Amino acid sequence: MEATVANLVLGFSTVFTPTNMLYSLMGCLIGTMVGVLPGVGPLAGISMLLPTTFGMDATSAIILLAGIYYGAMYGGSTTSILMRIPGEAASVMTCIDGYAMARKGRAGPALAIAAIGSYVAGTLSIVGLMFLAPPLARFALSFGPPEYVCLLVCGLVVLSYMTGGSIVKNLSMICLGLMAGMIGIDQMSGYFRFSYGVTALGDGIGVVPVAVGLFGISEILATAGSPDIREVLKPRFRDLLPSKQEFKDSIGPIGRGTVLGFLIGIIPGSAHIISTFVSYALERRISKHPERFGQGAIEGVAGPESANNAASEGALVPLLALGVPTGPVPAVLLAALMVHGITPGPLFIKEQPEVFWGLIASMYVGNFMLLLLNLPLVGIFINLLRVPYRILYPTILLFCVVGVYAVNSSMVDVGIMTVMGVLGYLLRKMDFEIAPLVLGVILAPIIEFSFRQALAMSGGEYAIFVERPISAAFLALALFMILLGLKPLLFKSKDWRERLTEAEKQV
Amino acid sequence: MTIDRVSGAFLVLVGLFVVWERRVLPLGSASRPGPGYFPLLLAVLLIVLGVILIARGKNAKKLRSVSWTEAPHAVAILGCCVFVSLLMETIGYRLTLLLILGFLFGVMERIKPWLTLVLSFGFSLGTFWLFDSMLRVPLPRGWWNF
Numbered sequence: 113m114e115a116t117v118a119n120l121v122l123g124f125s126t127v128f129t130p131t132n133m134l135y136s137l138m139g140c141l142i143g144t145m146v147g148v149l150p151g152v153g154p155l156a157g158i159s160m161l162l163p164t165t166f167g168m169d170a171t172s173a174i175i176l177l178a179g180i181y182y183g184a185m186y187g188g189s190t191t192s193i194l195m196r197i198p199g200e201a202a203s204v205m206t207c208i209d210g211y212a213m214a215r216k217g218r219a220g221p222a223l224a225i226a227a228i229g230s231y232v233a234g235t236l237s238i239v240g241l242m243f244l245a246p247p248l249a250r251f252a253l254s255f256g257p258p259e260y261v262c263l264l265v266c267g268l269v270v271l272s273y274m275t276g277g278s279i280v281k282n283l284s285m286i287c288l289g290l291m292a293g294m295i296g297i298d299q300m301s302g303y304f305r306f307s308y309g310v311t312a313l314g315d316g317i318g319v320v321p322v323a324v325g326l327f328g329i330s331e332i333l334a335t336a337g338s339p340d341i342r343e344v345l346k347p348r349f350r351d352l353l354p355s356k357q358e359f360k361d362s363i364g365p366i367g368r369g370t371v372l373g374f375l376i377g378i379i380p381g382s383a384h385i386i387s388t389f390v391s392y393a394l395e396r397r398i399s400k401h402p403e404r405f406g407q408g409a410i411e412g413v414a415g416p417e418s419a420n421n422a423a424s425e426g427a428l429v430p431l432l433a434l435g436v437p438t439g440p441v442p443a444v445l446l447a448a449l450m451v452h453g454i455t456p457g458p459l460f461i462k463e464q465p466e467v468f469w470g471l472i473a474s475m476y477v478g479n480f481m482l483l484l485l486n487l488p489l490v491g492i493f494i495n496l497l498r499v500p501y502r503i504l505y506p507t508i509l510l511f512c513v514v515g516v517y518a519v520n521s522s523m524v525d526v527g528i529m530t531v532m533g534v535l536g537y538l539l540r541k542m543d544f545e546i547a548p549l550v551l552g553v554i555l556a557p558i559i560e561f562s563f564r565q566a567l568a569m570s571g572g573e574y575a576i577f578v579e580r581p582i583s584a585a586f587l588a589l590a591l592f593m594i595l596l597g598l599k600p601l602l603f604k605s606k607d608w609r610e611r612l613t614e615a616e617k618q619v
Numbered sequence: 620m621t622i623d624r625v626s627g628a629f630l631v632l633v634g635l636f637v638v639w640e641r642r643v644l645p646l647g648s649a650s651r652p653g654p655g656y657f658p659l660l661l662a663v664l665l666i667v668l669g670v671i672l673i674a675r676g677k678n679a680k681k682l683r684s685v686s687w688t689e690a691p692h693a694v695a696i697l698g699c700c701v702f703v704s705l706l707m708e709t710i711g712y713r714l715t716l717l718l719i720l721g722f723l724f725g726v727m728e729r730i731k732p733w734l735t736l737v738l739s740f741g742f743s744l745g746t747f748w749l750f751d752s753m754l755r756v757p758l759p760r761g762w763w764n765f
Contacts, residue, residue: 163756280675281623284630284668291637291661298654303644305654306637329700337692502728503738506720509696510742513703513716518756523708530700537693541685542626560657572649 116242123469126171127477135172136474139179140482146180147187147203148493152508154184155441156328159320160511162448163518170452171467175474177448178428181441182234182475185384185421186482189226190493193219193413202384202420205392209405209412216408220352225362225410226417227486233370233418234479237425240374241432242472245461248433252458257565258576262586264559267436268551269590271380272597275545279597282548285539289552290559292317299561312524319447321516321525322553323440325532326546328512333537336505352487354410362414365395369418376419377426380438380551387423388416425475432456432468435558440550447554451519622685623676630669637662695727711761712751716743 126132146157157180165173188203193210206226213222255263272282295306296316307313354362369391376387395415396405405412430436435457437443449456454467461468516529536546570576578584637658647653699719707715717739725735750756 163750164754167755280668280671281626284665284672287661287665287668288630288633291633291658291665294658294661301645301654303654305644305658306640329696333693333696334689336696337689502730503724505696506723506728506738507742509699509723510716510720510746513700513707514746514750514756514758517707517758518750521757523704523759526700526707527704530697530704533700534697541687542622543680544626563657564652567649567652570650572651574649 116246119465119469120242120473122466123471123473126466126470127175127473132172132175132470132474133477135168135176136179136478137481139176140183140186140478140485143180143183143185144187144190144482144486144489144493145496147184148190148496149504152504153327153441154181155323155444156331156508156512157184158441158444158448159324159328160515162320162444162451163515165448165452166518170449170454170464171470173452174445174449174454174467174471175478177445178471178475179478181445182421182424182478183482185234185424186227186230186486187493188420189230189413189417190223190490191497193222193226194494195497202388202423203417204385205388205416206413208392209407209409212406212408213410213413218408221354221358221410222413223490224352224354224487225358225414227483229362229366229369229414229418230421231479231483232366233373233422234425234482235476236370237374237377237422238472238475238479241425241429241475245429245433245468248429249458249461252434255458255582256580257562257569258580258583259586260562261559261566262577262583262590263434264436264555264562266586266590266593267380267430267438268548268555269593271438271551272548273593274379274386275547277543277545279594281544282597283594285544285546285548286552289549289554290556291552292322292549293553293556294560299557300564310524312520312522315520316557317528317553318519318525319443319550319554320519321528322532323444323447323550324512324516325529326536326550327440328508329529329533330536330540330546332505332509332512333533334540335501358410361410365391365411365415366418368394369415370422373419373422374426377423378429378438380430380436384420384423384427384439387419391415391419432460432471434458435460437551437554440547443550443554620682621676621679622682623672623679625682627669627672627674627676630672631666634662634666634669637665692727696723699723708759709761711763711765712758713743713747713765714761716746 127136142157142161143154146152146154158177161177161180165176168176185202188198189206189210192198192203192206193214196207196211198204198207210222210226213219268286269283272279272286275282293316295313297303297314298305304314369387372391372394373384373387376390377384392405392412392415395411396402399405399409399411401409427438427442430438431442431446435446435455437446446456454460454464512529513526516525517523519525539546539549566576567574576583577587641655641658641662644655644658645653646655646659699722702719703715720739720742721735724730724738725732730738747758751758
C-alpha cells in the first residue's frame with residue numbers, strides 16, 4: 113500500500129507539469145470530439161494524432177493518446193442522447209433511453225448523469241487498474257513461452273467468441289490476421305517471408321496502416337454517399353441538473369455498471385460494447401418497473417455509460433501488465449507506445465514506473481477535466497454535428513493518409529492502408545467482424561516466436577502445452593469458449609451474442 | 620450462392636495460396652520449427668475453416684441480397700487512395716491532397732465551387748503547415764519541392 117502511494121505521488125509529480133496538464137486537456141478534448149462525431153472513433157483519432165506526438169517524450173505522448181481513448185467514451189453519449197446515433201459504438205445502448213429522455217425535454221439530466229456516471233466509473237476503474245496491474249505483471253513474470261502461447265491463443269479465442277457473430281468466421285479472421293502478421297523478416301531465421309522483394313515490408317505490415325485501413329477507410333467506403341439525416345435535439349440547459357429522484361435512481365446503476373464494466377473490460381473482445389449491453393439488461397431485469405425502459409428510464413443511461421468507461425480502463429490492465437491488447441483500440445495504443453520505445457509487458461511497470469504511474473495519475477486528472485468541461489462545452493460539440501458528412505469524410509480521409517504516412521514516412525504504408533480498406537469493406541459486406549483480424553496481425557510475431565521457442569524447449573513435443581498447469585488452464589478455457597461458440601450451430605435457441613447484434617441493428 | 624459460401628471459397632483459396640508460396644521457406648522440424656512451419660499450420664487451419672463455412676453456408680444470406688448502393692462513391696474514394704499511394708511522393712503532399720479533395724468535394728459531392736476551393740486549399744495547405752512546419756513531421760514535397 114505504501115509503495116502504491118509513493119508511486120502515485122511519483123505519477124502526480126509527472127503529470128502536474130504545465131506541459132503534461134496541457135496534453136491531458138488536449139487529449140480529453142480531442143477524444144470528446146472524436147467520440148461525438150459518428151464514424152470517427154477513438155481508433156481513428158489515436159492513429160491520426162499519433163504523428164503529432166513524435167516530437168514529445170514518451171510520457172507526454174501516452175498521456176495525450178490515452179486522453180483520446182477515454183475521452184471518446186464521454187463524447188459518444190452526446191450524440192446518442194441528442195440524435196439517437198451512437199457517436200461511438202459503445203454508446204449504442206444509451207440511444208434507447210437517452211434519446212427517449214431527450215424527447216421528453218430531459219436531455220440535460222441525461223447528459224449530466226452520463227457525464228457523472230462516466231466520471232465515477234472512470235475514476236473507480238483507475239483504482240482497480242492501479243491495484244490489479246502490478247501484481248498481474250509480477251505473476252506474468254513466471255510465464256514461459258508455452259504459457260504465453262496459450263494465453264494469447266486463449267485471448268484470441270475469447271475475443272472471437274465475445275465479438276459476436278459466427279465463431280467460425282471470427283476464427284478464420286484470426287487465422288487470416290495471423291498470416292498477414294507473418295509478412296516480413298522472420299525474427300528467428302532472418303528469412304524474408306511473403307514480401308515479394310518489397311524491402312519496406314521487412315518490418316511487417318504495421319499496426320497503424322492495418323487498423324486505419326480496416327476501420328477508418330472501410331467505414332468511409334461503406335458510409336460515403338449515404339444521405340445526411342441529422343435531427344439534433346437541443347438540450348434545455350436551465351434544467352441540466354438531474355432531480356433528486358433521478359440522482360437516487362442512478363446511484364445503483366452507476367455502481368453496478370462500474371464493477372461490471374471493469375471486469376468485462378479485462379476480457380478480450382469488444383468489451384466496452386458488451387459491457388453496456390450487459391449493464392442495460394441487468395438494470396432492466398432488477399428494476400421494479402421494467403416497462404419504463406425504452407421510455408426514458410435514467411437507469412438505462414446511467415448503467416451503460418458507467419460500464420463503457422469502466423471497460424475502457426479495465427482493458428488497460430492486460431495491455432499494461434501483460435502487453436496483450438484486448439481489442440483494436442488498445443492495440444493501436446500498444447503500437448503508439450512501441451513507436452515511443454516503450455514495450456508494455458511484465459517488466460514495463462517495474463522498469464518505467466514514471467510512464468505507468470504518470471499515465472495512471474493523468475487518468476485521474478483527465479476524468480476530472482472531462483466532468484468539468486463536458487457539460488459546459490456540449491453546445492460547442494453539438495456544432496460539430498452540423499458539419500455535413502459529405503464535407504467530413506474527405507477530411508477524415510486526409511487525416512488517415514497523414515497519420516499512416518507519418519509513422520514511417522512510407523508510401524508503402526499508405527498502399528497497405530488502401531488494400532486493408534478494401535478488404536475491410538468487403539469483409540463487412542460478407543458479415544465478418546474486423547477486430548479479430550487486427551488482433552491477429554498484432555499478436556502474430558509474439559505468438560509465433562513463443563510457439564517456436566516452446567517447441568524447441570520440449571524437443572518437438574506438443575504435450576508441453578498441456579503438461580504445464582497455467583498453459584493447460586488457458587487452453588481449457590479456450591476450448592470451453594469454442595464449444596460455447598459452436599452451441600448455436602447445434603441448438604436453434606438464440607444466445608446473448610445474437611441478441612446483442614439484433615439490439616445494435618435495431619438502434 | 621450465399622455470402623458464407625463465397626467467403627469460405629475465398630478463405631480456401633488464400634490458404635492454398637499460402638501453402639504454395641510457403642514452399643520456398645524451410646519447414647524445419649517439430650523440435651526446430653523453420654520460418655515456413657507456422658504459416659503452413661495457419662494455412663491448413665484457414666482451409667479447414669473455409670471448408671466448414673462452405674459446408675454450412677447453405678442457409679446464409681444470399682449474395683444477391685447484399686446492397687451495393689454506396690459502391691460508386693466507394694470506387695471513387697478508393698481511386699483517390701490509389702492516386703495518393705502512387706503519386707504523393709512524386710508530386711508532393713500539397714498538390715496531391717489539393718487534387719483529391721477538389722475531386723471529392725467538387726465532383727463527387729457537388730459542393731459549390733467557391734467552397735470546394737476554400738476547403739481544398741485550406742485543408743491541404745493548412746495540414747501541411749500544421750504537420751510539416753509546426754510539428755516537424757516531414758511530408759513529401761515532390762519533384763518541385765512543393
